[in-house]
Amino acid sequence: xxxxxxxxxxxxxxxxxxxxxxxxxPGLTVxxxxxxxxxxxxxxxxxxxxxxxxxxADVVEGADMVVIATPVLAxxxxxxxxxxxxxxxxxxxxxxxxxxxxxxxxxxxxPQEVSFVGGHPMAGKELSGIEHADANLFRNARWVVIPxxxxxxxxxKTVVDMAQLLGARxxxxxxxxxxxxxxxxxxxxxxxxxxxxxxxxKSSSWRELSKLASTGYRDVSRLASGDPVMNLDICLTNRDGxxxxxxxxxxxxxxxxxxxxxxxxDESATEKLAEAFAHSWQEREKWVAxxxxxxDMEAEVQGEPLPSSGQQMLDMIVGSHLRQxxxxxxxxxxxxxxxxxxxxxxxx
Amino acid sequence: xxxxxxxxxxxxxxxxxxxxxxxxxPGLTVxxxxxxxxxxxxxxxxxxxxxxxxxxADVVEGADMVVIATPVLAxxxxxxxxxxxxxxxxxxxxxxxxxxxxxxxxxxxxPQEVSFVGGHPMAGKELSGIEHADANLFRNARWVVIPxxxxxxxxxKTVVDMAQLLGARxxxxxxxxxxxxxxxxxxxxxxxxxxxxxxxxKSSSWRELSKLASTGYRDVSRLASGDPVMNLDICLTNRDGxxxxxxxxxxxxxxxxxxxxxxxxDESATEKLAEAFAHSWQEREKWVAxxxxxxDMEAEVQGEPLPSSGQQMLDMIVGSHLRQxxxxxxxxxxxxxxxxxxxxxxxx
Numbered sequence: 088x089x090x091x092x093x094x095x096x097x098x099x100x101x102x103x104x105x106x107x108x109x110x111x112x113p114g115l116t117v118x119x120x121x122x123x124x125x126x127x128x129x130x131x132x133x134x135x136x137x138x139x140x141x142x143x144a145d146v147v148e149g150a151d152m153v154v155i156a157t158p159v160l161a162x163x164x165x166x167x168x169x170x171x172x173x174x175x176x177x178x179x180x181x182x183x184x185x186x187x188x189x190x191x192x193x194x195x196x197x198p199q200e201v202s203f204v205g206g207h208p209m210a211g212k213e214l215s216g217i218e219h220a221d222a223n224l225f226r227n228a229r230w231v232v233i234p235x236x237x238x239x240x241x242x243x244k245t246v247v248d249m250a251q252l253l254g255a256r257x258x259x260x261x262x263x264x265x266x267x268x269x270x271x272x273x274x275x276x277x278x279x280x281x282x283x284x285x286x287x288x289k290s291s292s293w294r295e296l297s298k299l300a301s302t303g304y305r306d307v308s309r310l311a312s313g314d315p316v317m318n319l320d321i322c323l324t325n326r327d328g329x330x331x332x333x334x335x336x337x338x339x340x341x342x343x344x345x346x347x348x349x350x351x352x353d354e355s356a357t358e359k360l361a362e363a364f365a366h367s368w369q370e371r372e373k374w375v376a377x378x379x380x381x382x383d384m385e386a387e388v389q390g391e392p393l394p395s396s397g398q399q400m401l402d403m404i405v406g407s408h409l410r411q412x413x414x415x416x417x418x419x420x421x422x423x424x425x426x427x428x429x430x431x432x433x434x435x
Numbered sequence: 436x437x438x439x440x441x442x443x444x445x446x447x448x449x450x451x452x453x454x455x456x457x458x459x460x461p462g463l464t465v466x467x468x469x470x471x472x473x474x475x476x477x478x479x480x481x482x483x484x485x486x487x488x489x490x491x492a493d494v495v496e497g498a499d500m501v502v503i504a505t506p507v508l509a510x511x512x513x514x515x516x517x518x519x520x521x522x523x524x525x526x527x528x529x530x531x532x533x534x535x536x537x538x539x540x541x542x543x544x545x546p547q548e549v550s551f552v553g554g555h556p557m558a559g560k561e562l563s564g565i566e567h568a569d570a571n572l573f574r575n576a577r578w579v580v581i582p583x584x585x586x587x588x589x590x591x592k593t594v595v596d597m598a599q600l601l602g603a604r605x606x607x608x609x610x611x612x613x614x615x616x617x618x619x620x621x622x623x624x625x626x627x628x629x630x631x632x633x634x635x636x637k638s639s640s641w642r643e644l645s646k647l648a649s650t651g652y653r654d655v656s657r658l659a660s661g662d663p664v665m666n667l668d669i670c671l672t673n674r675d676g677x678x679x680x681x682x683x684x685x686x687x688x689x690x691x692x693x694x695x696x697x698x699x700x701d702e703s704a705t706e707k708l709a710e711a712f713a714h715s716w717q718e719r720e721k722w723v724a725x726x727x728x729x730x731d732m733e734a735e736v737q738g739e740p741l742p743s744s745g746q747q748m749l750d751m752i753v754g755s756h757l758r759q760x761x762x763x764x765x766x767x768x769x770x771x772x773x774x775x776x777x778x779x780x781x782x783x
Contacts, residue, residue: 209649228649258646265647271635272648276655278695279627282687284715286680287619288722297722298606299613300620301557301576305726306654307624311719315712322695322708332634333692337685339630344681347626347670360670364663367629370636371659374645378653 089115091249092150094143094165096121096130097314098212099182100156101220104135106253109222120146121217122161129217147172152245154206155181159320162189166196175200178242180249182206184269184317185324186233186262193235202242205233207265208255209273213312226254227381233262270328274321275336278329280310281318437463439597440498442491442513444469444478445662446560447530448504449568452483454601457570468494469565470509477565495520500593502554503529507668510537514544523548526590528597530554532617532665533672534581534610541583550590553581555613556603557621561660574602575729581610618676622669623684626677628658629666 091107093100096119107117119136120143121127127139140146147153147169155165162183173179179201183189186205193203210228212219230250234243247257260268283304287296322329346363349356439455441448444467455465467484468491469475475487488494495501495517503513510531521527527549531537534553541551558576560567578598582591595605608616631652635644670677694711697704 209647211650229647231647264643268640268644268647271638271640271644272652275634276631276651278688278691279631280655281712281715282684282691283624283627284719284722285690285711286683286687287623288715288718290619290683292616292619295612296616296619297725299557299577299579299616300722300726302559303624303658304620305723306657307628308719308722309654310651311715312723313716315709315716318712319698319705319709323699323705326695326699329695330692333688333695335634335638336630337688337692339634340626340681340685340688343626343630344678344685347674347677347681350667351671351674357667357671361663361667363633364629364666367632367636367659368661368663371632371656374632374636374648374656375653375660377645378648 089151090149091115091117092146092153093117093119093136094121094146094153094155094169095157095161096126096135096139096217096220097156098215098217098219098224099208100154101130101133101135101217102222102224103154103156103182103253104130105133105220105222106225107249108134108136110252112252118146118150122157126217133217133220135217135220143168144172149174150177152178152180152249154249155179155183157183158314158317159183159185159188159324161320163192163196166192170196170198170201173197173201177201178245179203180206180246182208184273184321186231186265188324190233190235190262199237202238203235204238204243204246205231205235205262206246206250207231207233207269208250208253210255211313213309215314215317223254225250228255229258230255231265232257232259233265234259266325267328270325270332274325274329275332277310277313277318277321278333279336280308284308284311437499438497439463439465440494440501441465441467441484442469442494442501442503442517443505443509444474444483444487444565444568445504446563446565446567446572447556448502449478449481449483449565450570450572451502451504451530451601452478453481453568453570454573455597456482456484458600460600466494466498470505474565481565481568483565483568491516492520497522498525500526500528500597502597503527503531505531506662506665507531507533507536507672509668511540511544514540518544518546518549521545521549525549526593527551528554528594530556532621532669534579534613536672538581538583538610547585550586551583552586552591552594553579553583553610554594554598555579555581555617556598556601558603559661561657563662563665571602573598576603577606578603579608579613580605581608581613614673615676618673618680622673622677623680625658625661625666625669626681627684628656632656632659 093104096104100119104117104119107115117136119127119130119139121130121139127141130136131139150173153169153173155162157165162181175198179193179197181189184207186207190205193205197203208225208228208230210225232243232246232250250257287293290296343363346356346360350360351357441452444452448467452465452467455463465484467475467478467487469478469487475489478484479487498521501517501521503510505513510529523546527541527545528551529537532555534555538553541553545551556573556576556578558573580591580594580598598605635641638644691711694704694708698708699705
């Protein structure tokens, strides 16, 4: 018999529960708890947990593993609260979006003999809550694993096993690396998304503008629909990284502003803008090919880079696709450059 | 017998062809042309056009309607080239992303008696080319219709009929309004997307960062995969609108930067950041509910606003959903504020 306790039954906690229950692991009991009373009943009804006792002490008591799946700031109070209750053999893990603060709270509030192994599944949806929980949410996603210094090997293995049971790919990092990386690829996108929504909806013409907003607007604004409490907690615990990447994005947007402003009047600005679009197009195509194929996820349980032969093969495949589209585009540009009307237009 | 000619057989032109052919309209012949020879053969093979003669004159000759579906700058040369060939009864339309320049080129290059009716279907994908053409691309999308001053009523009706045949909802605007609105809801998202990709992929840590990039990064960066030639042409023909909205977005991002930087040290900055996330979350939820239900698209063939009773009903439905989530969030924040540890954390 083993018992896993999940604290926080939103999208992530609920999805972990669903996936664990659906794994039909013999002898496994999944117990859960959410600060919002109505969520507990829903989680039982959806089959995400076997039971959801109201007293947190009953949830944690005798648990072999505790998974804390709340917004980041609530992880602190949860660790402080459960610290005196967990048994020495218990493995404590979390799913918080930032990791430096969490690792330091674990050191502060958990007894020395309890193993803490920080976690962060790189998966999500803009729709929060147990209603949107999905047993397949973590399939093929990376699951960042950050063992505390005093974590026992057995505890690390338990967290890796759980991530794999859920279909995810464990990926070892340290907390500082994790927080710097997600500032760029998770938190900056949230702020760009929110900035798009703020800037447009504040406009006195929003009522008219909004009627032309379509799938492009929908996708770029998607992350603005994320849970505001989660986003606030992220900003409060990853300030420096986020400010750094906001500066990089603002600089980039200023660059586009100058190029757009000069384009059509100044041939070299037009060329630069064309190159900028071609460059971001090419880099995005390369990344998306790797992301969707999962190709660069192999052999990385230890954080190892891809074997170079696999890398070369991928570059060949992605490369030939890109080369084809690139040649096509280059031809179009050459054609445009030979067209005196187009030259005039760009100068007019 | 009627003949429709489509010039430019990429995603948009190809999708129009597929939808027209699949409508099985009796007596309709669809003829197409693309500057790239291999595309013509593919368009015939996919069933997007009945034939694709190599000489543009053969495509246009005897056509009752010509649909120009090229990137914006190529519309100019196309209009100039076909001007002397089209019959006086021919209706010429386009699908260009910006409209002021197109309307002026039409006035300049088409004979006075030929009716030009500008068009812009508000639909797309980041994947360009005939390979990704889709007969259902325009279903429920708005189709902006901008008749030239000299366009005959019959010509306007023909374009409206075609848009409706394709499942789209015609929407009348003038060219200036169109270009200002799409600068905010179509072109700004493209530049935010491209800026995200440029800023992150330029980083010397991109190789590591990219491994943690997941669905959030994928969605916000999606428009960076759009055709670079289309994006360049958009910037060259909608400069002022784009610069205006880039400034608005940069201002907004600076605002976030100050709030994030001060948050945790200054209670009021934390509150402001929380409100900013709650506000953009709320506005995005409202917009997406309207967009997905198509509720605010009714009764707008003449650009009329929604009848107020329908509007009130929508506000009620969207409103109660939002009220629920809002109350939940407010409760969470109140709870956080009562927690002295959390206060300390924010101040530390």
